[in-house]
Amino acid sequence: MSKVVVFDELGGPEVLHVVEEGPLAPSAGEVRVRIEAFALNPLDTMLRTGALPVPVRLPNARTGVEATGVVDALGPGVGTLSVGDPVIVTAVPDSDVRGVAAEYTNLPSSSLVRRPAGLEVAEAAAVWVGFSTAYGVLVAVADLREGDSVLVTGASGSVGRAAVQVAARVGARPIAITRDPAKTDALRAAGADAVVVAGRDDLAEAVRSHTAQTGADVVLDLVRGPGQRELLAAARTGGLLVEAGFLDPRPTPAPADDRVRIVGYRGFDHLGDPDVVARMASFLEEGVAAGGLRPVVERVFDLDHVVDAYRLLESRRHSGGKIVVTI
Structure with missing residues (x-):
């Protein structure tokens, strides 16, 4: 089973809760990722509170757009990644369905890039956005x-x-x-x-x-x-x-x-262009290797305290570093 953070109604962090669902087999062109950590973003809050002009598929809506993990399974037609590869999630336009605040999630292979060597898991979760x-x-x-x-x-x-x-x-x-x-x-x-x-x-x-x-x-x-x-x-x-x-x-x-x-x-607009994403990923990998690019992780929570993590994000009482939840 996979632990998944969901919400059944719009509202504050208190509407979030963890459920267990069976991991799904990836479809053609998809990759199942075992999420190791995800970072919190204002976009998560805007979706959950209804501040974005997009429909939210309730109940059992998911959340999370930024994460790192390991390739767990490949769907048909995926030839650029292998099971066990460490990856970073680059885009989750339908996060209410595929949100990364979960132990497992299925994503198009085009939404993943290889994780740069030299980053700790929490840093890798917080680097892409x-x-x-x-x-x-x-x-x-x-x-x-x-x-x-x-x-x-x-x-x-x-x-x-x-x-x-x-x-x-x-x-x-x-x-x-x-x-x-x-x-x-x-x-x-x-x-x-x-x-x-x-x-x-x-x-x-x-x-x-x-x-x-x-x-x-x-x-x-x-x-x-x-x-x-x-x-x-x-x-x-x-x-x-x-x-x-x-x-x-x-x-x-x-x-x-x-x-x-x-x-x-x-x-x-840019994350949908594979050429731009490839250039972004190359720039990031080279910058991390050279030591010039590094995210600041302010605090790390575990999944049982995901509501507390979002409360901290939305309180604006943090220093501006990323808040990360590990799984």
Whole structure:
């Protein structure tokens, strides 16, 4: 039998509970994965509370979009993986049916990449969403180059920290924004060329001082909301701002001019492209081997305490590192 985290109604973490189901044989093109650990994401909360504009198939809906595990069985037509291979899950668009918060789950083989050597299980569970988002925004969309300056909001969070590391790895100059001055040293250690403390420093002035008065070439906005005006002011004329987050629920005002190009980023648009995923996986593997890419795992729970894990995620009382549940 397989332990599976499910919910029968929309609501807070308390609606989650663990049931036992028989593992299913994988269909053609599918792989059954024995999950070793999964990481929690805001997307899980949004699905479970009904905040996403998608139907949730209740009751017995599953959850979880980020995990690592070992190939347990192969369906017909899968020739790129073998039983026993350690893998990372790259995409679960139907997580209410195939959610990875379970001992076993069946996924298309295209949703898996080999786990980079050198990562602990908890790290491997927590690495993909942050680094694939950072790569997608900075490399696939912004075409970040060596020497470019990139302003990263929410830099203390998992995606922001990954973006700092990705930018540093391509030779760009990341400028990290944080609200906590105590995190300055950690962000510099992650590769930040400079750190701006929101609410204390004048953002536009600080960025200009680090970019020879021109402003940032690229801005990664993981927050949105009214603060985006300051980010636009800190960008150079002709620069690019990529919206890839929603940490501030307040409306984002319309830009005052078109001095800076603004584009949105949706991860699933890129995760459906096998060529892009292959480049992401190669970049991640090389970065992990070189020591420049590493997720921050804040706390690890076991499956019996999955509700407590989600309560911590949704309390916003954690430092921004990933919360992982092991099985």
